[in-house]
Amino acid sequence: MNPLDPAHRQTELLERGGFGYRTHVFRLPLDHAAPDGESISVFAREISDLARPDAPWLVYFQGGPGFRADRPAAPAGWIKEALKEFRVLLLDQRGTGLSSPANRKTLPARGDAAAQAAYLSQFRADSIVADAEAIRTALGSPPWTILGQSFGGFCALSYLSQHPEGLREVLITAGLAPLHGHPDRVYRATFARTAARNAEYFARYPADQDLAKRIARHLAEHAEFLPSGERLTPHRFQMLGGLLGGNSRIDLLHYLLEDAFPSPTGRAESAPALSDAFLEQVSAVVSYAQNPLYAVLHEAVYCQGEASNWSAARVAAERGDMDALADSFMFTGEAIMPWYFDEDPALVPLREVAELLARKADWPALYDPARLARNEVPVAATAYFDDIYVDHGLASETAAAVRGLKLWETGDYHHDGLRADGEKIFATLLAMARGGSAPA
Structure with a gap:
């Protein structure tokens, strides 16, 4: 898509400390099954190493749901490590940050509670993934790498289920969601x-x-x-x-x-x-x-x-x-x-x-177990023994259901491991996805 197209707007590259920063705004369907219907705005921030301006993309799916992407003052942690090879795209998932925010001030414009609930039913992982795949197409990117933390890992599993053709490799930290069950x-x-x-x-x-x-x-x-x-x-x-x-x-x-x-x-x-x-x-x-x-x-x-x-x-x-x-x-x-x-x-x-x-009982499926069972995209993930938010047992069950997924099981971290030791975790998962083994 042409950067001048009103469906995709981007700012000039801001150079600071050897890194480039640019913001993107995409106009995307509220319901991707009805592309000619209502649209929403989705915001993303690009960070790149100026020495590698054409590096391949890595998209980060924030934890949550409902959290905007981080606003880093300077590359640090996993972002610093990722910029050695990638351009990083920090996505404000729909409804968060600057992506058509949904809150007590904006939702009343939708109408009554039933109308608001119908609107918000379009804000789960399946819709977030459809946004990301549309953004990949708009940027003209070949299959890209994604990193999902916590709920971002849920999104990664949905991406593997819906659009594996858009993925080069998948890294998941503390985010292996159960594929079935209440x-x-x-x-x-x-x-x-x-x-x-x-x-x-x-x-x-x-x-x-x-x-x-x-x-x-x-x-x-x-x-x-x-x-x-x-x-x-x-x-x-x-x-x-x-x-x-x-x-x-x-x-x-x-x-x-x-x-x-x-x-x-x-x-x-x-x-x-x-x-x-x-x-x-x-x-x-x-x-x-x-x-x-x-x-x-x-x-x-x-x-x-x-x-x-x-x-x-x-x-x-x-x-x-x-x-x-x-x-x-x-x-x-x-x-x-x-x-x-x-x-x-x-x-x-x-x-x-x-x-x-x-x-609401008529929620659509988020995952395709059959497609995940024959997955061909390299996937590496963490499962922390003492994680109080993503249970290790349920995470292990999901890992076994995704063909080829390499699992790093450890008691060294809790749910926020990526924030605590991001450089090591990112580097380890990337190496695993490319053929390496999980740490002993």
């Missing part, structure tokens, strides 16, 4: 790993068990408000468990709890209120203002021909050990609960939409 099986597995991660955390910081219980009980008895104005409840405090999904963020959780009460003893009864420093930090973790689609579509990304019916909430109730005021405190993880849409101002206007999507 989301319930995901939460039964990941909640068990979350409980184990809590046990590991409180073994490392034993005093934090009592401190966490004090904070939860304080929140039950006193009205504490985040800087944005919404009340911090005990079960919302549990959401800080999202920090347990990282190699180093487990320690950040401890440092955060240290800030809870102004008293140097950390005793709730000696403090009139939680500190502003604590509430400010908590707000950054528990608010979905920056990524509402994460909450709205989180369970839908697993669904194929079935409704989620608030899977995480049902499985949590089934477990019976996730009460915020229980004798033994447990942090939760990234699971989405229906009460989020009653307490988070960014989500309250989307409550009815979320309910409709939770009850």
Whole structure:
């Protein structure tokens, strides 16, 4: 496609520190099965090494769902390693960042809740992959390399199912999605790993068990408000468990709890209120203002021909050990609960939409198991033993179902391994995809 074509606009190359930066905007169908219908805008950022301006493309699929691509100030981590061979395209998946953003301010223009839900049903991995393949064609690229982190790995599996002809090689980190089954099986597995991660955390910081219980009980008895104005409840405090999904963020959780009460003893009864420093930090973790689609579509990304019916909430109730005021405190993880849409101002206007999507049963298939079983595209992936978001057992099951997939199983990383040690992980997976073996 000609760069001057209004369906693809790009900026001039900005040169900085030996690297080139350019933005692209593509006009693409909302529904790729109806190419003459409504269109949306999809944004991507190109980063290249000026010494290799015509390097082959590598496309990065961000984790999520609902997160925009990273905005790097300078190449670092896996991007720095990738630029030794590739031009990197950081894709804002549809509905995120600058790609026709979908949120409480934009969605009402679609109409009522039913219309909004119908619109958002086009924002899963299958549609994201169709966008990417259309972008590859627009850029005139031969089959390209893709890297998918977390939900980005789900997208990679959809890409292998829908358009393997567009792929040179596929790298997946912490993102081997289950190819079949209800989301319930995901939460039964990941909640068990979350409980184990809590046990590991409180073994490392034993005093934090009592401190966490004090904070939860304080929140039950006193009205504490985040800087944005919404009340911090005990079960919302549990959401800080999202920090347990990282190699180093487990320690950040401890440092955060240290800030809870102004008293140097950390005793709730000696403090009139939680500190502003604590509430400010908590707000950054528990608010979905920056990524509402994460909450709205989180369970839908697993669904194929079935409704989620608030899977995480049902499985949590089934477990019976996730009460915020229980004798033994447990942090939760990234699971989405229906009460989020009653307490988070960014989500309250989307409550009815979320309910409709939770009850939607006619989701189309995301994967083609038969095509994956005869796959010919080189694929290398990680599966982390203690990942609390993408269960190792389910990931291993998927790896065995993709012909030729090389799996690197390790306990050295948690879910955010690519962020923690990106250069090594990227280089290792690329070498594996090209014939190397997984590290011993």
